[in-house]
Amino acid sequence: MPTVGGDYEWMPALTFATMGTVVSLRLEDADAVDLVETVFHRWDEQFSLYREDSELSRIARGDIRLTEASQSLRACYALALHWCERTQGVFTPHRADGVIDLSGVVKALAIAEAGAALTARGSANWSINAGGDVLVSGDAGHPEWSVGIVDPSDRGELIASVPLRHPLRAVATSGSAERGEHIWTALNGDPSPFRQVSVFAADIVTADVLATAIVAGGETTLNEMTERFAIDVLAVRLDGQLLATPGLRRTV
Amino acid sequence: MRARAVALATLASVSIVGIGWQLGTQAIDASQSLTASSGGTAIAATVTATTDAAAQAAVTARAAADAAAAAQAAATAATAAAASAAQAAAESGTFTGAVVQTQFGNMQVSVTVANGAIIEVTPLQLTNRGGRSVDISNQAAPILRSEVLAAQSAKVQNISGATYTSEGYLRSLQSALDTAGF
Secondary structure (H helix, E strand, O other), X not given: OOOOOHHHOOOOEEEEEEOOEEEEEEEOOHHHHHHHHHHHHHHHHHHOOOOOOOHHHHHHHOOOOHHHOOHHHHHHHHHHHXXXXXXXXXXXOEOOXXXXXXXXXXXXXHHHHHHHHHHHOOOOOEEEEEXXXXXXXXXXXXXOOEEEEEEOOEEEEEEEEEEOOOOOOEEEEEEOOOOOOOOEOOOOOOEOOEEEXXXXXXXXXXXXXXXXXXXXXXXXXXXXXHHHOOOEEEEEEOOOOEEXXXXXXXXX | OHHHHHHHHHHHHXXXXXXXXXXXXXXXXXXXXXXXXXXXXXXXXXXXXXXXHXXXXXXXXXOHHHHHHHHHHHHHHHHHHHHHHHHOOOOOEEEEOOOEEEOOEEEEEEEEEEOOEXXXXXXXXXXXXXXXXXXXXXXXXXXXXXXXXXXXXXXXXXXXXXXOOHHHHOOOHHHHHHHOOO
16 A cells, blocks of 8 residues: 655645546645636536537537637647647547547646646645646655556556656556456557556646557557657556556666 | 759758658658658748758657757758759759768768659668667566566555546545545
8 A cells, every 4th residue: 555755744635526537636835726626627617528518518519610619629629639640540539429529638738737827826846636647846845746556457556656757747547447348449449458558748738648549559659659759658468567668667 | 953953952851851760750751741742842942841840850859859959950951951952953863962960960861853753762871979770769668567666665645547537536546645644
């Protein structure tokens, strides 16, 4: 059982529910939780397909056209399409039925905006964990933030604990460990060779998108993404074997 | 004259292909598409396009610092090759570009042109400073659990795993961490 880093006990966790999951925050200034919560709720209200009144749901129903959508929605869609291109279509903002589904980037964008808002407020030390996607900030005078990577075959255990060091201060994990089912690849319909993929990156959107893409695209995508992006990856194969980039190897 | 100018202007683009070669496949794709579209266009336009290709290479490079330097090197190479293209006069054939020195090593390509169309592009030098082929080895490799960076017992503040639902959170390690100490 992992334990809370003693150096951060003065910074108790604050939680709230949004986007179908729970956000856990550690903040120097507990009053800033409202700021973060406001950011998440705004993204959720605009982009959640399970909210019938969201702007994206209205587009999905055809009530409004994409050209009539808000600037922020079109910017978000453009970003998702950009990532679709960068991953050769493995990451896609389109559901099988053609509906635009931006859930693959929205949570990460909310984390990024909330983090930027905390920084703008003058807060140097914080961590945001939204459903397992983690972004941290720390100045030199503070201890490192460390993140535990859950074991997909036993979610009460960790397979690694990794300090989130500059510049890789974001991590996202993709997989279906909670239910243990196969993940089907986007490319040819074969099962993914990975049960779980964690990507460490400088920003949470890159981490989140590439974790999803590598699960969906398999080893080909894994190798392409580790070559092209400044990321570290820890992948768990179906048989439990681990694959890791050099940066995640124990250095001592 | 024009065919030769186009061919040598194309060399400028091809220099970028060489740099893209080192920076990643997407960079190559971007450069090649620009190369294909640069035939028949003015030299000035080619320089602009290849500079864009350098920027594209920068975007897709692994390390931002390396990428910025590579973009600058690519832009320099493009400008130099375009300048030599402007002085050129000859027919179709195989043209060898100058050796361009970048921080990633020397780069040189040859391009075979017939009637203003590129038939073949051959990298002659794509090496790093040490003379070996460039190794972009951030590849994930099999690893034992005991080899992973930090020990199981290390103290953590956050857990990353496949996204849990609001209900699943209550059973999660993150929930245990969040309530620890209270």
